[in-house]
Every structure is written in C-alpha cells, then in structure tokens.
Amino acid sequence: MESTSRRFDGPLAELLTLRDAGTCRTPWCNATIRHLDHVQRATDAGPTTAANGQGLCERCNHVKETPGWTTWVAHPSDTTRHEVHGVTEHLRMTRSTSPPLPGGPTGGWDYSPAELHLASTYTLAT
Numbered sequence: 001m002e003s004t005s006r007r008f009d010g011p012l013a014e015l016l017t018l019r020d021a022g023t024c025r026t027p028w029c030n031a032t033i034r035h036l037d038h039v040q041r042a043t044d045a046g047p048t049t050a051a052n053g054q055g056l057c058e059r060c061n062h063v064k065e066t067p068g069w070t071t072w073v074a075h076p077s078d079t080t081r082h083e084v085h086g087v088t089e090h091l092r093m094t095r096s097t098s099p100p101l102p103g104g105p106t107g108g109w110d111y112s113p114a115e116l117h118l119a120s121t122y123t124l125a126t
C-alpha cells in the first residue's frame with residue numbers, strides 16, 4: 001500500500017497504526033503512537049508506503065531526527081513482520097520488529113545467538 005501524498009493518512013495511516021498495535025516502534029518505549037514516520041526520510045526520497053512507514057511517539061520521532069541517526073527497513077519485501085534497523089549518533093544499532101499480525105505467523109526472523117548478541121551490543125566504533 002502506498003500513497004502519492006507525503007503524509008501517511010487515510011487507510012495507510014490506519015494500516016500502520018494497526019500493524020504497530022498503536023505503540024511506538026522504538027524498543028522499550030511502548031508509548032502511544034503520535035507520529036507516522038518515514039523510516040527512510042521523505043527528504044531522502046523515502047516513499048510514503050506501508051513498508052517505509054512506522055508509528056512512533058513524538059519524543060522518539062524527534063530523537064530519530066538527531067543528526068547521525070540512520071534507519072532502514074530490514075526486509076522490505078517480507079510481508080510477515082515489519083522490521084526496522086537503525087544506527088544512532090553514538091553508533092549503537094537498534095532493531096524494531098512489529099508485533100505479530102492476528103492469526104499470522106508469530107515468529108520473526110530466525111537469528112543465531114551470535115547475531116542476536118551482535119545486534120544488541122555491537123557498535124561500529126573501534
């Protein structure tokens with residue numbers, strides 16, 4: 001689902017809010033969604049699509065705009081679970097997976113223990 005508008009509105013906004021269960025996608029935030037955000041910024045040619053959209057609380061959306069932050073959709077063609085990866089200005093990696101869809105597969109991507117460890121602790125700083 002996509003829109004020619006820069007804003008996520010109408011059915012696309014409802015889809016993103018339902019997919020993200022009304023909760024901010026930043027790990028451990030759990031605040032109510034206030035902004036529907038482009039994972040790849042619209043100013044960087046990010047499309048207004050379900051794959052490139054995510055629900056964030058106001059605080060997390062403003063923090064995400066901090067210079068040095070980068071986010072991307074991990075598996076844009078996957079339709080089971082929406083996953084966003086990011087790197088903060090302090091070179092910390094983040095990963096956010098949408099909640100499972102009702103009646104859909106409950107599992108996310110299978111990662112090895114080593115991949116999970118790297119995803120939670122790896123920094124690009126040497």
Ligand SMILES: [Zn+2]
Binds near residue numbers: 026056058
């Ligand atoms: Zn948040």
